[in-house]
Amino acid sequence: MRLDLSPNGCDMLLLEHRGKALFRKHGVPTPAGVVVTDGSSLAQALLSLPPRLVLKAQVATGGRGKSGGVAFADGAEEARRALAALLGSRINGHSVQSVLVEERIAFTRERYAGIVIEDGEIRLLFGRSGGVDVEDITAADPTNFVSITVDPIEGPAFDQLQACFARLDYAPGCRAAYERIGCALFAMSRTYDATMIEINPLVELPEGGLVALDARLVIDDGALDRQPDIAAMQPHPNVTSRAPNTFAGLKFRENSEGGAIGLIGLGGGLNVALMDWIASTGSKVAVLVDIDEAIGAGQALQGFAAALEAFNRNPSIRSVLINIITCGYRLDEIVASLLLALGPDAGQRAKPVILHLRGNGMASAQQLLTTAGWPNSPSIAAAIEAVVAAAKS
Amino acid sequence: MAILALPETRILVHGIGNPLARFQCEEMLRHGTRLTGIVAVDPGDTEHWHPPNIPVFQSAWDAMASVKADLSMIFSPPYAVKSEVSEAVAAGIPIIVCLTEHVPLHDAVLIRHLAKRAGVTLIGPNSSGVLSPGRAKAGFFVEDICLPGNVGVITKSGSLAYAALAEMKSAGIGISTVVAIGGDVVKGTGFREHLALFHADLETQAVVLLGEIGGCDEEQAAAFIRDAATKKPVVAFISGRSVPLGHSMGHAGAIAERGRGDYHSKSRALAAAGVHVAENIGEIPRLLKLLPR
Numbered sequence: 001m002r003l004d005l006s007p008n009g010c011d012m013l014l015l016e017h018r019g020k021a022l023f024r025k026h027g028v029p030t031p032a033g034v035v036v037t038d039g040s041s042l043a044q045a046l047l048s049l050p051p052r053l054v055l056k057a058q059v060a061t062g063g064r065g066k067s068g069g070v071a072f073a074d075g076a077e078e079a080r081r082a083l084a085a086l087l088g089s090r091i092n093g094h095s096v097q098s099v100l101v102e103e104r105i106a107f108t109r110e111r112y113a114g115i116v117i118e119d120g121e122i123r124l125l126f127g128r129s130g131g132v133d134v135e136d137i138t139a140a141d142p143t144n145f146v147s148i149t150v151d152p153i154e155g156p157a158f159d160q161l162q163a164c165f166a167r168l169d170y171a172p173g174c175r176a177a178y179e180r181i182g183c184a185l186f187a188m189s190r191t192y193d194a195t196m197i198e199i200n201p202l203v204e205l206p207e208g209g210l211v212a213l214d215a216r217l218v219i220d221d222g223a224l225d226r227q228p229d230i231a232a233m234q235p236h237p238n239v240t241s242r243a244p245n246t247f248a249g250l251k252f253r254e255n256s257e258g259g260a261i262g263l264i265g266l267g268g269g270l271n272v273a274l275m276d277w278i279a280s281t282g283s284k285v286a287v288l289v290d291i292d293e294a295i296g297a298g299q300a301l302q303g304f305a306a307a308l309e310a311f312n313r314n315p316s317i318r319s320v321l322i323n324i325i326t327c328g329y330r331l332d333e334i335v336a337s338l339l340l341a342l343g344p345d346a347g348q349r350a351k352p353v354i355l356h357l358r359g360n361g362m363a364s365a366q367q368l369l370t371t372a373g374w375p376n377s378p379s380i381a382a383a384i385e386a387v388v389a390a391a392k393s
Numbered sequence: 394m395a396i397l398a399l400p401e402t403r404i405l406v407h408g409i410g411n412p413l414a415r416f417q418c419e420e421m422l423r424h425g426t427r428l429t430g431i432v433a434v435d436p437g438d439t440e441h442w443h444p445p446n447i448p449v450f451q452s453a454w455d456a457m458a459s460v461k462a463d464l465s466m467i468f469s470p471p472y473a474v475k476s477e478v479s480e481a482v483a484a485g486i487p488i489i490v491c492l493t494e495h496v497p498l499h500d501a502v503l504i505r506h507l508a509k510r511a512g513v514t515l516i517g518p519n520s521s522g523v524l525s526p527g528r529a530k531a532g533f534f535v536e537d538i539c540l541p542g543n544v545g546v547i548t549k550s551g552s553l554a555y556a557a558l559a560e561m562k563s564a565g566i567g568i569s570t571v572v573a574i575g576g577d578v579v580k581g582t583g584f585r586e587h588l589a590l591f592h593a594d595l596e597t598q599a600v601v602l603l604g605e606i607g608g609c610d611e612e613q614a615a616a617f618i619r620d621a622a623t624k625k626p627v628v629a630f631i632s633g634r635s636v637p638l639g640h641s642m643g644h645a646g647a648i649a650e651r652g653r654g655d656y657h658s659k660s661r662a663l664a665a666a667g668v669h670v671a672e673n674i675g676e677i678p679r680l681l682k683l684l685p686r
Contacts, residue, residue: 117498119609120505120579152499152506195498195578223497226472269550269576269605272632277673279635325555327521328413328533358559360420360535379563380556381675 011195012219013060017100018233019215026184029211033102042083045101051075052104055082059094065132067091105211107203114198115185124148124156124182128168130201155186177210192230193223252287259284260391262311262320266292283388286316295329304341319352319390326359335365339372352390356383395525395570396590402529403429405456407477408468410438418444424530430456453484464488464531475500482507490531491517501579508581515581521551521573534571542567545591547584548603549576553632556674564678569597584614592623599626599684606633606656615662628680630671631659
């Protein structure tokens with residue numbers, strides 16, 4: 001089942017060229033480059049670029065180098081052919097609509113620099129070796145990475161950075177440039193609400209100095225409302241299709257592995273635990289609806305009705321579990337709405353509905369259920385047993 | 394004795410413009426909790442409603458100057474949490490429970506840092522709060538779903554704890570305190586800090602730890618339990634066994650979390666530390682009953 005469990009599960013990855021524009025604003029050197037979308041914009045770009053080029057597909061996914069998203073070209077003819085091959089191709093499921101054409105940089109060393117939020121702290125990371133194989137290199141040699149915990153108010157301290165660079169054997173002549181990179185990473189992460197920034201590789205030039213050959217910035221979705229300029233940089237529309245389908249304001253999360261049970265639950269943590277439990281019986285939840293948002297918006301009746309209607313129309317769903325255990329809302333108010341949505345035919349539905357309802361205002365909620373003739377399962381175990389049996393019959 | 398929320402705990406509520414906060418004020422009074430004051434930065438928030446006989450203050454400073462408070466509950470909007478919590482920390486409130494969800498990660502890092510530096514216990518953001526049944530309520534948990542008793546509960550998810558508490562109640566097992574540390578990536582305090590409080594609490598005889606996949610809070614809790622000088626039996630449940638972990642977005646994350654964060658890593662680490670790991674929520678009361686008295 002594919003679900004975004006963490007609140008940051010769908011944070012926004014900026015396209016490389018957007019990231020590099022922010023890098024330049026903060027003094028991080030990048031190769032000269034132009035974004036092109038067709039042959040004529042390429043022809044225009046070639047006027048300002050040297051003949052030795054790199055063409056990089058602008059898609060919001062990692063591992064482009066290993067999935068055919070990066071091509072080298074010498075001269076205009078090769079560049080045209082590389083562009084034609086990249087445009088419209090698919091990289092890790094993302095369709096390529098634009099390509100960053102850059103000067104090719106001659107370098108002496110590939111390093112890694114990044115900043116992440118980990119264990120509640122901001123951490124700067126530097127790598128002795130960088131490049132596409134940095135994960136394997138670090139797995140073989142953990143000393144390849146040095147991580148610095150940064151004071152979130154003061155930023156990285158000079159001594160911390162120098163000690164880190166010494167451990168990684170960065171040449172003393174380069175350390176001031178690395179220090180500027182570290183400070184820029186910290187400033188950018190705070191300025192743009194970035195939860196992760198990576199420069200991989202960060203290369204050393206033969207004549208001295210550093211250049212960021214790649215840029216990965218991940219922006220906290222929870223902060224996009226106060227980052228209007230960044231929010232406007234959404235990647236191409238076709239790559240933002242991760243959003244679950246919505247119906248009457250509800251999120252319907254469909255299990256890509258199929259299933260025969262529809263689940264209406266309240267709260268992400270419990271919903272996942274219920275799906276685990278049902279999976280352990282050999283059955284599967286086909287569609288999950290979290291009713292929280294509908295209740296919070298005062299639309300409990302509409303939410304329940306829309307979910308039940310969708311479940312009725314879904315031929316793979318054979319039984320329905322409504323499991324609500326609430327503290328923050330009044331259960332009796334929720335039950336009043338639910339009974340209206342369920343209608344008068346208790347127990348007569350084409351697709352059996354199993355209820356397990358507990359919480360704040362339990363006594364009056366139970367009274368409503370008893371009056372309406374709806375049984376309330378005595379435990380989660382009993383409810384799951386009933387809904388699994390109903391799905392099989 | 395329970396932890397964090399005690400009969401004598403004097404509580405401030407911040408962010409009364411949020412209807413959830415107004416409902417919680419009524420619920421706290423219904424539970425006999427000592428609601429000591431309302432902090433309303435915007436006076437308009439209390440124009441139409443505030444609990445009768447509860448003083449309203451414009452800042453945490455004003456509140457601390459006129460009534461002594463032990464605990465602040467934050468219901469403020471996500472972007473206001475940073476300033477509201479910073480002020481409560483500076484005003485010297487020793488326990489802060491942040492119930493607001495969707496707080497930007499960098500703000501959470503900052504308030505976590507400020508609280509640590511000041512020796513303040515910050516719970517949350519995105520916490521469902523704290524309840525010591527029969528003593529005090531500082532969050533969404535209500536006494537309807539649980540019994541007073543001697544099991545301490547620490548959870549990331551509120552809803553998962555509601556279910557565990559309801560199952561424990563059906564089995565006749567009660568709790569000393571339930572504390573929700575929140576499910577966000579960045580938390581003021583984690584399992585470890587509250588395990589230490591429960592270890593020191595004479596009334597608490599066992600602890601239930603409710604985790605979920607992702608991050609490494611559970612692995613760290615396992616290390617804490619393994620190395621703790623005083624030990625109390627721990628029963629744990631981890632949700633997300635049937636859900637594969639989301640794809641990590643960068644090399645740094647992949648390197649940091651290599652081999653950690655998934656269901657098996659967490660349950661193995663906990664079991665190796667002597668924790669009884671429940672297969673499902675229904676097994677939690679059964680495992681608690683098997684513990685030696």
